[in-house]
Amino acid sequence: MATGKINVSVENIFPLIKKFLYSDHEIFLRELISNATDATLKLKHLTSIGEAKVEYGNPQIEIKIDKDGKKIHILDQGLGMTEDEVKKYINEVAFSGAEEFLDKYKDAGQDAGIIGHFGLGFYSAFMVAEKVEIITKSFKEEPAVHWSCDGSPEFELKTSEKTDRGTEIVLHIADDSTEFLEESRISTLLTKYNKFMPIPIKFGTKTETLPKPEGAKDEDPAPTQEVDNIINNPNPAWTKKPADLEDEDYKGFYRELYPMQFEEPLFNIHLNVDYPFNLTGILYFPKLTNDMNIQKDRIQLYQNQVFVTDNVEGIVPEFLTMLRGVIDSPDIPLNVSRSYLQADGAVKKISSYISKKVADKMNSLFKNNREDFEQKWNDIKVVIEYGMLSEDKFFEKAEKFALYPTVDGSYFTFDELLAKVKDSQTDKDEKTVILYTSDKEAQHSYIEGAKAKGYEVLLLDSPIIPHLMQKLETSKEKITFARVDADHIDNLVKKEDTAISKLSEEEKTSLKEKIDAVVGENSSFTVQLEAMDSSSQPFIITEPEFMRRMK
Numbered sequence: 001m002a003t004g005k006i007n008v009s010v011e012n013i014f015p016l017i018k019k020f021l022y023s024d025h026e027i028f029l030r031e032l033i034s035n036a037t038d039a040t041l042k043l044k045h046l047t048s049i050g051e052a053k054v055e056y057g058n059p060q061i062e063i064k065i066d067k068d069g070k071k072i073h074i075l076d077q078g079l080g081m082t083e084d085e086v087k088k089y090i091n092e093v094a095f096s097g098a099e100e101f102l103d104k105y106k107d108a109g110q111d112a113g114i115i116g117h118f119g120l121g122f123y124s125a126f127m128v129a130e131k132v133e134i135i136t137k138s139f140k141e142e143p144a145v146h147w148s149c150d151g152s153p154e155f156e157l158k159t160s161e162k163t164d165r166g167t168e169i170v171l172h173i174a175d176d177s178t179e180f181l182e183e184s185r186i187s188t189l190l191t192k193y194n195k196f197m198p199i200p201i202k203f204g205t206k207t208e209t210l211p212k213p214e215g216a217k218d219e220d221p222a223p224t225q226e227v228d229n230i231i232n233n234p235n236p237a238w239t240k241k242p243a244d245l246e247d248e249d250y251k252g253f254y255r256e257l258y259p260m261q262f263e264e265p266l267f268n269i270h271l272n273v274d275y276p277f278n279l280t281g282i283l284y285f286p287k288l289t290n291d292m293n294i295q296k297d298r299i300q301l302y303q304n305q306v307f308v309t310d311n312v313e314g315i316v317p318e319f320l321t322m323l324r325g326v327i328d329s330p331d332i333p334l335n336v337s338r339s340y341l342q343a344d345g346a347v348k349k350i351s352s353y354i355s356k357k358v359a360d361k362m363n364s365l366f367k368n369n370r371e372d373f374e375q376k377w378n379d380i381k382v383v384i385e386y387g388m389l390s391e392d393k394f395f396e397k398a399e400k401f402a403l404y405p406t407v408d409g410s411y412f413t414f415d416e417l418l419a420k421v422k423d424s425q426t427d428k429d430e431k432t433v434i435l436y437t438s439d440k441e442a443q444h445s446y447i448e449g450a451k452a453k454g455y456e457v458l459l460l461d462s463p464i465i466p467h468l469m470q471k472l473e474t475s476k477e478k479i480t481f482a483r484v485d486a487d488h489i490d491n492l493v494k495k496e497d498t499a500i501s502k503l504s505e506e507e508k509t510s511l512k513e514k515i516d517a518v519v520g521e522n523s524s525f526t527v528q529l530e531a532m533d534s535s536s537q538p539f540i541i542t543e544p545e546f547m548r549r550m551k
């Protein structure tokens with residue numbers, strides 16, 4: 001047996017680790033399972049290139065709770081460590097990581113954001129354990145070793161009887177952390193952080209019902225068997241090629257991500273880049289519902305299939321944070337503050353890549369199946385319109401598919417609308433006038449009047465369109481928006497044919513007088529002569545909807 005002293009500049013690092021990481025104790029499990037996963041994947045690599053002459057097999061990681069002994073065990077069948085490696089990687093490397101962390105963030109103890117995103121690694125075990133043991137056997141022909149450390153800089157190192165390859169970490173849980181001895185607590189953590197990790201993770205067993213054997217009677221109970229309870233899906237949809245996935249697979253993955261969501265997503269966007277940064281993921285447009293929990297069901301950020309956070313602020317453009325799904329990137333620096341993140345070049349590129357991908361996908365949906373796109377428009381318009389307001393680049397792309405509804409329920413892109421009205425709705429300054437209403441009922445008579453002249457009337461059915469109109473008015477030449485009940489509608493002219501009515505002004509006045517005499521000047525009816533140029537209707541008399549209802 002050997003003892004040694006970890007080379008520490010602060011006398012005892014562990015109370016410090018505890019103090020600084022106070023808010024996020026639970027990440028110890030994620031860190032240790034990540035190490036177990038790394039060790040397994042490294043072995044896989046070494047066997048595949050012939051460097052490790054051992055059978056890789058079907059390794060799994062196991063988590064065990066020993067409630068009476070107040071211990072948690074984390075076992076893997078990865079590459080293990082030799083004695084020299086324990087000295088190097090645990091005593092020196094892991095330690096220097098912990099020390100570096102403290103150096104950097106000593107003064108940032110309040111900023112839980114920073115701490116939560118710093119992978120402290122192996123030493124995070126001391127946030128919950130008063131003593132930690134490592135029992136490990138390398139795939140190399142060397143004796144197994146047993147390291148233990150009670151939270152002081154002293155450690156103990158001896159040989160061990162362990163015969164099978166891999167590493168076991170034993171945490172002797174401290175009295176203030178006994179919550180982690182509860183099965184339900186660990187189970188919740190595993191689901192939160194490890195649900196999609198690439199190596200199967202076993203946590204206890206579960207009972208599986210088998211099909212009844214042939215000839216069994218109805219009253220015979222179905223046979224059961226105990227099987228490993230594997231808590232993760234090692235091959236989640238986003239790690240697969242889009243070509244290998246059907247629509248049903250995407251929907252299934254959505255349910256896996258958000259088990260409490262019963263509405264199906266409207267559509268998905270599969271992200272896949274490897275240059276100039278690495279990023280995979282699947283984003284979903286959710287169907288808007290009243291009981292939507294925007295706080296809870298958010299986009300989740302992963303790093304190599306390890307859950308990091310569901311606060312993607314700064315990584316995903318703000319207008320897309322209403323989407324759902326997964327983003328996985330090894331290139332996002334996680335151990336830094338949010339303000340740093342927002343200034344980071346790679347992160348900026350990621351953000352603009354995502355908004356470009358979303359715009360491209362929308363555009364292809366629009367082109368390939370316009371009818372379907374129009375049906376979904378009400379659910380997606382908030383996101384698109386908000387995006388158009390907040391990002392010029394997105395605005396340019398979205399102009400091709402953003403839809404504007406008219407009062408009769410048709411949808412036009414802005415260019416389509418412009419083409420439709422530019423010859424018939426022009427004002428004296430030769431600007432194309434686009435009529436709109438935000439209240440179909442109150443402005444019913446004006447709308448009917450405009451329709452009778454063959455004008456299109458936009459329906460402002462979203463609080464964002466008015467802002468978009470402002471943007472369009474300033475960015476496009478010679479267009480203007482006018483409320484359907486505004487005065488100068490009466491002054492619109494046709495580009496070619498400026499005579500709206502074939503009657504002279506005098507004739508009009510006398511005709512109006514005659515009609516008014518019949519209809520009653522102070523009644524709720526409105527007489528509009530301007531419709532006289534449309535051949536079928538010499539004039540129209542309209543009545544507001546609310547008056548009609550009062551009868």
Ligand code: ADP
Nearest residue numbers: 035036039080081089090094120121122123167
């Ligand atoms: P990191 O994982 O970022 O390298 P850690 O502090 O988590 O830092 O771990 C330090 C090192 O200890 C690892 O790089 C690895 O070499 C070694 N190690 C930790 N856990 C295991 C394990 N389960 N199997 C093999 N080696 C391990």
Ligand code: MG
Nearest residue numbers: 034035121122
């Ligand atoms: Mg690690």
